[in-house]
Amino acid sequence: MGDLRNRFVVSVDDEEFDIELTRRAEGYLVVNGDSRYLVYVDQLSDKKFLFKINERASEVDISRNGGSLEIFLEGKEVNVRAEPYDLAELRKRAGSALDGPEDKIIKAPMPGLVLSTAVAPGDNVAKGQTLVIIEAMKMENMIKAPYDAIVKEVFADPGNAVDKNEKLLELE
Numbered sequence: 001m002g003d004l005r006n007r008f009v010v011s012v013d014d015e016e017f018d019i020e021l022t023r024r025a026e027g028y029l030v031v032n033g034d035s036r037y038l039v040y041v042d043q044l045s046d047k048k049f050l051f052k053i054n055e056r057a058s059e060v061d062i063s064r065n066g067g068s069l070e071i072f073l074e075g076k077e078v079n080v081r082a083e084p085y086d087l088a089e090l091r092k093r094a095g096s097a098l099d100g101p102e103d104k105i106i107k108a109p110m111p112g113l114v115l116s117t118a119v120a121p122g123d124n125v126a127k128g129q130t131l132v133i134i135e136a137m138k139m140e141n142m143i144k145a146p147y148d149a150i151v152k153e154v155f156a157d158p159g160n161a162v163d164k165n166e167k168l169l170e171l172e
Contacts, residue, residue, distance in 0.1 A: 009088035011081045014128065018085065027052070063109040063164075068146055070109045077141060104152070104171050106143060108162040112136030116158050119169070123151045132156050132168050143168060 010017045020031040027040035040052040044059065051058050061072040071078045112134040119131050125145040132143040149171035156168040 007085035008082050009085055011079075013079055061110075075139060079144070079146075104149075106131060106146075106168045106171065107165045108134060108156075108168055109143070109164070110134070110136045110141070111164050112141065112162060114156045114158050114160050114162055114168075115140060117154055117156050117169075119151045119154065121151050121153055125149055125151060125171070134162065145171070147171075 006021050008019050008021060010019055017032050022029040022031075024038070027038055030037045030039050037053050040050075042050040042052075044050055047061050047063055049060050049062060051060055058073055063070050069080045071080055113136075115133040115135050117132050118129075119125055125131065125148065127145055127147050129145045130142045131145055131151075134141045134143060152170040152172040154169045155166075156162060162168065
């Protein structure tokens with residue numbers, strides 16, 4: 001692949017992709033192996049975007065949760081993390097010495113009603129494990145652990161409403 005400054009490792013849920021990104025007048029050219037995608041992005045509001053990928057358009061809601069982006073597309077949640085290729089390679093070679101939590105506070109990605117908390121202080125949690133379930137717009141949204149950790153404190157109580165970016169729990 002080409003210039004390292006345009007090369008990224010993108011994790012979508014638990015699957016990794018090595019991509020090359022090139023800015024074009026009509027959007028971005030994204031290359032993943034033999035696959036090529038022309039991607040156009042338009043910001044519609046603070047957290048809502050229109051993505052057009054090879055002429056297929058989709059509206060998505062995007063919010064941050066620690067070092068990841070949570071993308072809500074057609075009623076499904078997708079967790080996405082991207083990092084420069086050279087940093088990803090360094091992290092792989094160094095192993096867990098460079099790995100660490102980027103944000104210990106897990107926040108609500110949207111306003112809603114806490115349906116349940118699946119953990120308690122002192123619990124060991126694995127990356128991807130459900131921590132809290134929030135109902136928003138008549139949909140259940142599972143808030144998952146961004147990395148292996150221990151639950152330090154739980155702020156969310158089942159039955160209570162939460163605002164966007166309200167603290168749900170703290171990891172250590």
